[in-house]
Amino acid sequence: MAETVHRPGLDAQGYIEREGSLARVPRAFRPVVAAARDRVPEVFGARLHSAYLYGSIPRGTARVGRSDLDLLVALREEPTEADRAGAGALGEALDTEFPQIDGVGTLLYGRARLLSDLERYDLGWFVACLCTPLLGEDLAEQLPRYRPDSLLARETNGDLALLLPRWRARAAEADDAESAENADEARRPLVRFMSRHLVRTAFTLVMPRWNGWTSDLHEMAGAFAAYYPARAEQVRAAAVRGYEPTGDAAVLRSYVDDLGPWLAEEYARVHGVKAPRPPQADQSRPEPPTSAA
Template identity: 35%
Template sequence: MNLTNRQRSLKCPTRLGTDEAGYVINQTSIKYIQPEFETILFKSIELVKEAFDEQLYSIYLYGSIGRGTAVAGESDLDLTVLVHEDIDATELVEQTEQLLTEHPEVIKIDYDIGRLDVALNPANRFEWGFWLRHLCTCVYGEDVSTQFPLMKPDARVSEALNQDLVSSIEAAKSKLLHGQISHLEKRSIVKRVIRGWYLTINVKDESFATTVEACLAILKLYFPEDPRVEEGKTLLKQDDITNQQLLDYLNEMLLNFV
């Protein structure tokens, strides 16, 4: 069922993205990777291996490429990297910029880098545990995701995923005020705040949506009269979001999180 038909039939709670028992479905897999992204993924893995060497433990893919829904020339390549010790990623970032000039099929490569001991700490099971078990697929090294139990939508998970949301909004506002933000960054922060808003109601909805379109569809069910839902849709459809439009939207959305 495509998203349009699914949206027409959604009812509260939608339970979108969960199985019959209520557990969140991991929608990423190496078997979903589209052929046009295989080369850039392989080269990115090699860059990480060379840059981190013996400090590297494992690499995980997440996001649209991991779900098989990426669009060439529009999507990011998203990788989570586990290392043994804190490490300087300067060399990796520099080499990645060169790689991107050779591979326009992705617009950027994001690395979420964390220490193995931190990821495996039971205190972080609602952050790292959920992230690795339900949002990632291992593409190199030993897969530690299976060490974590299956989880249902949980307020502690939503809070962990939203923990840096306000600081991200404030950072984007600062860039806007100084005129130092690209169109891609604008779209990225709009998507981020929409997902963040959705995560304030996903436990009530017994769901875990992975796309911004699904988040918007669910938000529309719970906030049918809130203009910020349609404003978010409109901004994401625009070829060029003005600084003032985005600043106004971010200020409106901040009301949900402070």
């Protein structure tokens, strides 16, 4: 049996290290982060438990004018429509004020859900390993340490088969745009989103064997390629589109009719299927581990 190799992203004990920090925020983005830190409490008041950055800005790989500001806000109770409206308004204001970012995304969750047994190896792992504390008490202190094992793989990305019907519907909606130009523009964010999701899923499929963690799309695709050479070219191409998406309808068709179904079937065979979530848990796990560098 081949010896297990110690890969990047792990500490000396083999646990996934937290990947970002406020010290890594590039100088150009520090005013944005400071503004978010000041304004988040104004929006949520006493309902706020804690807030976090994730993605390329706290990893130190953000590009001026290209990267977005990604926030996760933990509330003391489940988010309401008023909370979501407040988050949307805050995001629009920051995006307008700071040209160095290209959009703001804010995820809202109740504290109890983030710490629940059901989410321990999905949203809990996300907070503990991929989020950087910005405000309040860090929930990571109440969560376990995580290894890149099959349980983590199953609970993070073992639901691809459930997502594919929605993806097909969204691709069809883009095809129905009034003009070819509009359709191309509608497909571009879908290609970006699906490319990232598929590359991340391909990576976590092999993550326990690769035995490490990375948030870089190209590194993810390379890790996958070592174990599935027949699909390597598809996943490497998806990694490229995750950073520089196209509006090609054929790309979306290949995702929802070929790569996606194959990956979902192989994932279920290797790791099993993610534990089902209740209908009210309508916010799926975010895509931040592959946000643009």
